[in-house]
Amino acid sequence: MRVPMMAGNWKMNCDLDEAEALAKGVVEGVGSIEGVAVVLAPPFTALERVANVITGSNVKLSAQNLYWKASGAYTGEVSPKMLTSCGCAYVIVGHSERRGRFGVPEPDMTDDLIRVFGDTDAAVNTKAKAALGTGLTPIICVGETLAEREAGLTDAIVRDQVIAALEGMDAAQINGVILAYEPVWAIGTGKTCESVEANRVIGVVRAAIDWVAGAGAAADITVLYGGSVKPDNVRELVEQPEIDGGLVGGASLKAGSFNELVTVTKEVRGS
Numbered sequence: 001m002r003v004p005m006m007a008g009n010w011k012m013n014c015d016l017d018e019a020e021a022l023a024k025g026v027v028e029g030v031g032s033i034e035g036v037a038v039v040l041a042p043p044f045t046a047l048e049r050v051a052n053v054i055t056g057s058n059v060k061l062s063a064q065n066l067y068w069k070a071s072g073a074y075t076g077e078v079s080p081k082m083l084t085s086c087g088c089a090y091v092i093v094g095h096s097e098r099r100g101r102f103g104v105p106e107p108d109m110t111d112d113l114i115r116v117f118g119d120t121d122a123a124v125n126t127k128a129k130a131a132l133g134t135g136l137t138p139i140i141c142v143g144e145t146l147a148e149r150e151a152g153l154t155d156a157i158v159r160d161q162v163i164a165a166l167e168g169m170d171a172a173q174i175n176g177v178i179l180a181y182e183p184v185w186a187i188g189t190g191k192t193c194e195s196v197e198a199n200r201v202i203g204v205v206r207a208a209i210d211w212v213a214g215a216g217a218a219a220d221i222t223v224l225y226g227g228s229v230k231p232d233n234v235r236e237l238v239e240q241p242e243i244d245g246g247l248v249g250g251a252s253l254k255a256g257s258f259n260e261l262v263t264v265t266k267e268v269r270g271s
C-alpha cells in the first residue's frame with residue numbers, strides 16, 4: 001500500500017521569517033490531515049525554525065541535499081546527522097538542479113544552466129545510501145532534459161538514473177526510498193508533462209526498480225511527479241494510477257496553493 005505524498009521544495013527561497021510564516025500557513029491549513037504525507041523542504045538555514053513550527057502536526061521536514069560523510073573538513077557541506085538533529089525525516093537527492101552528468105554544470109541549448117552543481121549518478125547513489133544509513137528517507141529525483149527528450153532518450157535516461165541511484169542497495173533499502181520523476185524541461189517553466197505521459201514514464205521508473213530489486217518491488221514504492229504542479233493540474237496528475245503525488249517548487253511557496261495540492265491529493269488518493 002503506497003502512501004500518497006505532497007512535498008514542497010522551497011529551493012533557495014525564504015529567509016527565516018518568511019519560512020516560519022509559510023510553514024505556519026501549511027500547518028494551519030493541512031497540519032492534521034491523514035492519509036497523505038505532507039513534507040516541507042526549506043533551505044538548510046530555515047530547517048530548525050520550520051521544525052519548531054511543525055512540531056505536533058502531521059507535517060514532516062525534508063532537507064534539499066546532503067553530503068555523505070559524517071563530519072570533517074568538507075567546507076560548505078551538511079551531513080546526514082546534522083539533518084536528523086534538525087528534525088528532518090526526508091532529504092531530496094539528485095534534484096536536476098544539483099546534478100551534472102560529467103561532474104560539472106551542464107548548460108542547455110540556450111546556455112542556461114539546467115544541471116547546476118555537478119552531482120553525478122554515483123554521487124546521487126552515495127548520498128541516497130548515506131541518507132538511508134542515518135534513518136532519512138531519500139526522495140531521489142530523476143528526469144530527462146529537453147534535448148534528451150527530443151532525441152528520443154527519455155526512457156533510457158530515466159531507467160539509467162534509477163538503476164544508478166539504487167546501485168548496491170538491498171531490497172529493504174530500496175523499499176525505503178521515494179522516487180520523483182521530474183522532467184527537467186517542465187521544472188519552473190510552467191510546462192507540465194502531460195499527465196498520461198508522466199504516468200507512462202513513471203511506469204518506466206517502476207520497471208527499473210523491479211529490474212534492480214525483483215518483480216513486484218516497485219508496487220509498494222511511492223513515486224512522485226514534479227514539474228509545474230499547480231492547483232489547476234494536480235487533479236489530473238494524481239488521478240493517474242502510477243502517480244502517487246507531487247514534488248512541487250513554485251506552487252509550494254504560497255500556503256494557499258500548496259494546501260490545495262494537498263487537499264486534492266487527499267480527495268483523489270487518500271485513504
Ligand code: 13P
Nearest residue numbers: 009187188227228249250
Ligand atoms: P516547479 O514546481 O517550480 O516546476 O519545480 C519543480 C521542482 O523542481 C520540485 O523539486
